[in-house]
Amino acid sequence: MAASCDPDRLRPMEDERGEEDESGEITRLLQAWSEGDGAAREQLMPLVYDELRRIAKRYMDHERPGHTLQPTALVNTLYPRLVRRRSVSFRNRAHFFGAVARMMRRILKDYARKRLAEKRGAGAGHLTLDEARDAFEQRDLELIALDDSLRDLARIDERQSRVVEMRFFAGLTYEEIGEVLGIAAETAKRDFRLAKAWLREQLSAVPDPTEDDDDTG
């Protein structure tokens, strides 16, 4: 009998080959966390941090210079890595990305400082925007200036500073920011608008981003 009746062909029963990708562990931990495993969060964050750092490095090294810095584009790159394989549900999404925002900010700032320091030599003194010789430097300087200003803002209005951080560095919606900070979305939106005006005012003044830049790199 040569004819084959093979109904199983319609439904391959092949062993699922677990696709090895670096985000598998992150995905698993996210899943565990979303299911209430608090310890998973502890393990998760360092992994996310490393992943973000890789993304940031690639972005900072390869993106065309002259672009306005858009950290959310970086987090944007992280996102599909997190959810690529199987469904990941996590009610704490907002809190998670709130934490991601902070990490992203730190990674970008450290990276910018390190690169500037390498460029100028360890003994580099204060830099001004005029001295920035290329677009990469420009962007690094802006980033450091922003980080510094956000720190200043935190001293006078911690909440506004956090709102900017979450929105700019991780693209959270106002609803999500409100969720993290326990405020109304409208309030988050208002905070962002005010903080933005304040930051612009500060940054268009005299940014001296390297004022405490003596122990990095």
Add this chain to the structure above:
Amino acid sequence: MTPDERWPEIAEILSKALDLSEDERPRFLAEVCADDEALRRRLERLIAADAHTDDFLRPVFSLHGDDPEDEAGRRIGPYRLVRPLGRGGMGTVWLAERDDGHFEQRVAVKLLQGFDTEEVLRRFRAERRILARLTHPNVAQLFDGGTAADGRPYFAMEYVEGEPIDQYCDARGLTTRERVRLFRSVCAAVEFAHRNLVVHRDLKPANVLVTGDGVVKLLDFGIAKLLRRDAPAPDPSATATLQPAPMTLQYASPEQVRGEPVTTASDVYSLGVLLYEILTGHRVHRFDTLTPGDVERAVCDTVPPRPSTVVGRPRELRGATQAPESLSRLRGADPRRLRRQLSGDLDNVVMKALRKDPERRFASAEQLSEELGRYLEDRPVRSRPDTLAYRAGKFVRRHAWGVSAAAVLAVLLTGVTALTVTSQARKARLERMDAEIARERQLADGVTSFLVEFLKSADPSRTEGRTLTIREAFDAAVERLGSAPELAPEVRATLADAVGGVYRDRGLFAEARPFLEEALALRRASFGDEHPLVAESLHNLANLELRAGESERAEDRMREAIAIQRRAFPGGHRDLARGLNNLAGLLRRAGRPAEAEVPAREALAMRLSLFGPDHPEVAYALNTLATIRKDQGDVDEAEKLYRRVIEIRRKKAAVTPELANALNNLADLLVEAGRPREALPLHQEALRLRRRLYPDGHAQVVASLNHLALLRLSIGDREEARELFAEAEALAERLPGRPLLDVVRKNQALLAREPSPPAPLPGGEGGPSLPGGLRVTKP
């Protein structure tokens, strides 16, 4: 920097000022600041800073998507975003204007999120020339692609002002015929793209717009390919806007859902889904949840109700129920009329497009369109209800009847499959003879309805929960056959052939013979002595005679059948190849391997040229030849051939009975060649496969356990052997008919013998030969 101590107070005022209109602000500031000039200047600066629109601190996107107004006016490449047109899991589509001072052009800009920009653009560059060639009145053209300033990839394409095809049809109350006519434009666009080597991959109403002038425009051709792999997996628990719209899964073909290669056939499937929805207003699938398992089950396993059936049911969508009456009214009909319009031709066409197996759908969008053209012209369509082989395959899986029933059905279906094949061959010759087509159709329909009746009668739900034995159901069906004189002789012949085959394969040779002989006689009378169906009947009788021990008569019949087939198919044919292969098997079993080798090689060569190197039927032929070579003592060639069989079958699917057989055959060869250790993993794998194939047990599992036990014994693993024998015995006792129980018990007795120390294995190879146990050989 000194802390800005006044900020809390200033922020409060600023917030109020920003809430006011620009006209009101000066008065407000004057009032609030009074004579604090510094404060007023500061506030003015801040208000100016707020009014400044650029990308400062602008988030590129929101993970959940919101605030589209934040992006309006933004520049993306040479375009300026005007207003959002739509938002989905992959990003936002904007109406945009070309903004380079050269000329005004309105385009749709698709801003993506969640993709690896470099990768997407690399693919875009690779495909750009092909996509640029895609100019067709029904295809929205892709103009451009690039990176937005923030690093997101974007595509610019022709802006189409229109509405999704399903809404368009409903809004205008188009009738079934009008819908079919409109849908043919969709087919034309898809066909055009396919000819230009572009597969859409994501056909759905949102991508099939109809303009106010009634012109169909397909969006996003080729885009899905550029975005493949990076698309976030459907995430049922995520907020709706995050995931790719879950509805897309409605249109995804089984192969897409399983992540298998996508071809033009996948688009044909999606067209089927689209047509189904347009015609019925119902969705093809109902997903209980969006977990991958449920989706895969629905898309890959569940055959949707036929369009004519489903329109009699209310539609439930997102909690809202729509009565059949209102769905019909949108189509200018009432439910009964709509059912009549859809039943038959349109049912068959839609269901053919929706077949799970890509190879069994329409070969192209054009063919689908041609069928619809025939429907519109009231000419007979050529699509047939899905073959019984498929449906019964489903049925067998759904109702765990036990394996003997499945085996019987498989044989029953073999007959139907052969009929289909032959009919197709004839059809090719007689393509334009409508009368002939109608006749074949009648034949196929007659056979199908009879067999479906048979299957239904065995369906427990129809027998008040009592499961009919297969024999009862079958005898009832046969009785019906006897009392159905109205059947056309061709139909009766086909049925008699199938029935005879079933009896034969259950070992009821006396019952089988009259049916097979009747089929032969009817076919000779209907078609003449030289017809391929006569050859088929001869083969079937030969098969009976062979099993009944009348191998000389069987050989004569086979040779007669082959002679007919050679004349009918001078260029070779799959049926002829099958005949040759069967003859080879017969001769081998008759102990004439040298004679067997000739037809075996011919069958193999014919199948290779007909089907290419990796076809399942090639594997059968290789298997036959391998067994013959083994009988002739050529272990090397036999091994090579068996390994090739395994390779082919592995490629096809990892868990099939055929693969298990092939592993078993090679293992046997290796055991006989004195290489039991090499045979061990093969027998183990065969056992594993059979356990998975037959979770409720099967003679094949007993056989595998027996093989493995003997093998273990032969290499001195007495404990394993003991356990395997025990399991084999227990299983054999449990199974109906107690298959192989005697064999297992005889072999088990070997355990009682004096345990001999394991013989040394020189060079790790060539262990002791098997103890004189009985082995179960595969035919």
